[in-house]
Amino acid sequence: MERMPIAKAINAGLRAAMERDPRVLLMGEDIGRLGGVFRVTDGLQKDFGEDRVLDTPLAEAGIVGTALGMALRGYRPVCEIQFNGFVYPAFSQIVTQLAKLRARSRGRLSVPVVIRMPAGGGIGSVEHHSESPEALFAHVPGLRVVYPSSAHDAYWTVQQSIASADPVLFLEPERRYWEKGDVDTALAPGEVTSLHRARVLRSGTDATVVAYGPTVKLALDAAAEAAEDGTQLEVVDLRSISPLDVDTVTESVRRTGRLVVVQEAPLSHGTGAELAAQVTERCFYSLEAPVKRVGGYHLPYPAARVEEHYLPTVDRVLDAVEQALAA
Amino acid sequence: MTDAAAGPARGEEMVQLLDATGARRAHPDHDVHLEPAEALEVLRDLVLLRRLDAEAEALQRQGELGLWAGSRGQEAAQVGAARALRRQDHVFPSYRDHGFLLARGVDPLHLLSLFRGVDHGGWDPVEHGVHPYTLVIAAQMLPAVGYAMGVQRDGAVGTGDPARDTAVVACFGDGATSQGEAAEALNWAAVYNAPVVFLCQNNQWAISEPVRQQSTVPLHRRAEGAGVPGVLVDGNDVLAVLSVVRSALERARSGGGPTFVEAYTYRMGAHTTADDPGRYRDAAEVDAWREKDPIDRFRAHLRAEGVLDDAFEERLAAEADAFAERLRAGVQDMADPEPASMFEHAYAEPHPQVVAERDEFLAAWARHEQDEQHATAGRDR
Numbered sequence: 001m002e003r004m005p006i007a008k009a010i011n012a013g014l015r016a017a018m019e020r021d022p023r024v025l026l027m028g029e030d031i032g033r034l035g036g037v038f039r040v041t042d043g044l045q046k047d048f049g050e051d052r053v054l055d056t057p058l059a060e061a062g063i064v065g066t067a068l069g070m071a072l073r074g075y076r077p078v079c080e081i082q083f084n085g086f087v088y089p090a091f092s093q094i095v096t097q098l099a100k101l102r103a104r105s106r107g108r109l110s111v112p113v114v115i116r117m118p119a120g121g122g123i124g125s126v127e128h129h130s131e132s133p134e135a136l137f138a139h140v141p142g143l144r145v146v147y148p149s150s151a152h153d154a155y156w157t158v159q160q161s162i163a164s165a166d167p168v169l170f171l172e173p174e175r176r177y178w179e180k181g182d183v184d185t186a187l188a189p190g191e192v193t194s195l196h197r198a199r200v201l202r203s204g205t206d207a208t209v210v211a212y213g214p215t216v217k218l219a220l221d222a223a224a225e226a227a228e229d230g231t232q233l234e235v236v237d238l239r240s241i242s243p244l245d246v247d248t249v250t251e252s253v254r255r256t257g258r259l260v261v262v263q264e265a266p267l268s269h270g271t272g273a274e275l276a277a278q279v280t281e282r283c284f285y286s287l288e289a290p291v292k293r294v295g296g297y298h299l300p301y302p303a304a305r306v307e308e309h310y311l312p313t314v315d316r317v318l319d320a321v322e323q324a325l326a327a
Numbered sequence: 328m329t330d331a332a333a334g335p336a337r338g339e340e341m342v343q344l345l346d347a348t349g350a351r352r353a354h355p356d357h358d359v360h361l362e363p364a365e366a367l368e369v370l371r372d373l374v375l376l377r378r379l380d381a382e383a384e385a386l387q388r389q390g391e392l393g394l395w396a397g398s399r400g401q402e403a404a405q406v407g408a409a410r411a412l413r414r415q416d417h418v419f420p421s422y423r424d425h426g427f428l429l430a431r432g433v434d435p436l437h438l439l440s441l442f443r444g445v446d447h448g449g450w451d452p453v454e455h456g457v458h459p460y461t462l463v464i465a466a467q468m469l470p471a472v473g474y475a476m477g478v479q480r481d482g483a484v485g486t487g488d489p490a491r492d493t494a495v496v497a498c499f500g501d502g503a504t505s506q507g508e509a510a511e512a513l514n515w516a517a518v519y520n521a522p523v524v525f526l527c528q529n530n531q532w533a534i535s536e537p538v539r540q541q542s543t544v545p546l547h548r549r550a551e552g553a554g555v556p557g558v559l560v561d562g563n564d565v566l567a568v569l570s571v572v573r574s575a576l577e578r579a580r581s582g583g584g585p586t587f588v589e590a591y592t593y594r595m596g597a598h599t600t601a602d603d604p605g606r607y608r609d610a611a612e613v614d615a616w617r618e619k620d621p622i623d624r625f626r627a628h629l630r631a632e633g634v635l636d637d638a639f640e641e642r643l644a645a646e647a648d649a650f651a652e653r654l655r656a657g658v659q660d661m662a663d664p665e666p667a668s669m670f671e672h673a674y675a676e677p678h679p680q681v682v683a684e685r686d687e688f689l690a691a692w693a694r695h696e697q698d699e700q701h702a703t704a705g706r707d708r
Contacts, residue, residue, distance in 0.1 A: 066469050074481075105447075105459055108453065
């Protein structure tokens with residue numbers, strides 16, 4: 001067991017994958033000498049060379065498009081998109097090429113590309129640095145979308161994503177990069193939680209709070225506070241946005257009868273909306289109250305001095321819980 | 328006379344080895360000598376490609392294909408370039424590059440299945456070294472560069488071993504040069520010195536938009552800013568295209584880096600069978616290009632050289648007829664895919680959403696079939 005921040009855990013996961021498989025290579029802007037603007041790839045170019053850790057031209061379509069081509073040649077490229085708001089120049093390559101190539105070729109072509117990006121807000125930065133685009137990608141058939149919340153999961157899920165034969169969008173909670181957690185690097189393959197399983201982090205009986213990525217800590221904090229008032233919240237870390245582990249969520253909701261989903265992304269057409277629909281379809285008669293969602297507003301991400309009012313807070317989570325319990 | 332009918336801008340040197348009458352021209356940097364047997368093979372490729380196009384267009388008119396994107400007029404650009412390929416090279420085509428498929432041994436029925444709507448192209452891209460067709464304009468160019476970067480990492484460039492050194496061809500048209508991804512691809516290829524040949528078939532028209540609406544400079548000059556040399560070649564001269572593309576491929580395979588080849592040609596037909604070029608271009612322009620027909624030109628050359636005789640023409644005509652007949656029968660016999668097969672291959676590993684939706688689909692389908700049978704049985708009584 002090693003204690004390390006999420007950024008270091010991803011770095012260690014990338015290193016492990018690169019040591020295991022010489023076909024794994026990293027591509028991105030400033031990821032080599034600088035080690036990435038968040039230092040996630042720190043030291044990897046020095047150890048693996050410029051042929052495996054590529055400082056690319058500043059062109060996101062180029063990063064993803066050429067990664068796809070290298071994947072066709074048998075390589076396993078891991079792309080870093082420097083900031084979430086800069087992924088859109090690559091959107092066409094991701095949606096029209098990467099996501100569809102396996103289906104278009106009737107399974108003859110495989111494009112195991114991982115696209116990593118920092119996601120979510122709360123870092124006080126300028127625009128295009130704090131967005132949560134997970135639903136845009138989860139809506140696209142052919143892609144997988146994962147969003148770890150802890151150092152341990154970050155270490156393992158980045159390796160699982162690289163091993164996946166499908167393209168994976170790997171979102172990293174940027175405001176949690178430097179939060180430390182225990183990482184068990186010695187697990188055997190069979191002991192690692194599978195990539196797309198949700199995990200119950202705290203048991204409770206009164207309501208289920210589902211969170212993922214940066215909002216998991218928020219949900220746990222809210223649950224601790226609620227417990228002081230005698231309300232027992234069950235906290236589920238989704239871990240994966242596509243596919244969604246609806247089974248784990250419905251199992252919990254069948255016990256608690258209430259569901260609150262917490263996300264940073266705008267609510268409309270989002271992860272919470274999808275979960276609400278699926279949970280309603282599967283266990284409508286177990287629900288004691290309408291599903292509540294807490295998240296960003298239907299607005300362009302606001303300026304940094306306002307973001308604390310835009311992002312979900314413990315108070316907003318507890319308000320939603322209260323409304324669910326009152327119903 | 329329109330721009331397109333007049334030919335390249337004044338002062339632009341265009342590599343040509345056969346003039347419009349088929350007479351041989353000398354060029355200081357380019358020459359190609361084909362043995363008679365190979366020259367006749369080239370003619371055969373040109374003729375069969377044109378026949379494929381004609382047959383497919385007819386099949387579309389008769390409702391057997393949903394759409395067809397024709398290659399008529401561009402045969403020399405495709406056949407010439409494809410002949411310069413080696414077995415290990417890899418092609419990233421656009422969507423009317425049928426000549427490359429034929430040259431790479433793809434059964435044209437695997438192409439017609441795409442335009443019939445049976446699949447998205449039935450050939451094996453790995454076996455034939457031809458990527459699936461790409462309909463998003465210029466979207467194949469960056470993957471082609473990435474593939475070439477993979478070739479470099481495999482140590483398959485500059486070894487001097489003709490069976491090992493590998494090049495990649497990215498095919499695209501005049502319209503594609505306007506895309507941002509085209510600019511990115513040229514730049515990346517230059518920065519990484521990737522073994523790729525950018526083959527632009529400038530057929531003068533991007534549906535209704537003439538090339539002057541895409542670019543204020545000749546297209547082959549668009550690459551210069553990235554440090555990629557550009558060559559302009561007469562795209563209706565199969566020997567010139569073969570020679571120019573062969574040099575560019577050789578340069579790529581030996582580690583010399585990327586080249587941009589502009590094959591100056593003309594789309595004789597509509598953009599697709601859904602298009603009506605009468606709305607945007609003059610018949611006189613089309614007539615002027617008919618005079619430069621790539622197949623007539625090569626035929627005249629072979630006749631003048633004494634390589635081609637009536638007996639070969641007769642055999643070739645019979646072969647083309649049989650080829651067309653096979654295509655027609657093959658398309659008419661082509662079965663629709665099993666509906667549930669659409670659920671296959673979206674993911675390599677099962678995705679629970681897809682699995683659940685497939686199960687629902689199958690259950691609903693079975694139910695509806697049953698209802699149908701009941702209804703039919705009821706009517707029979």
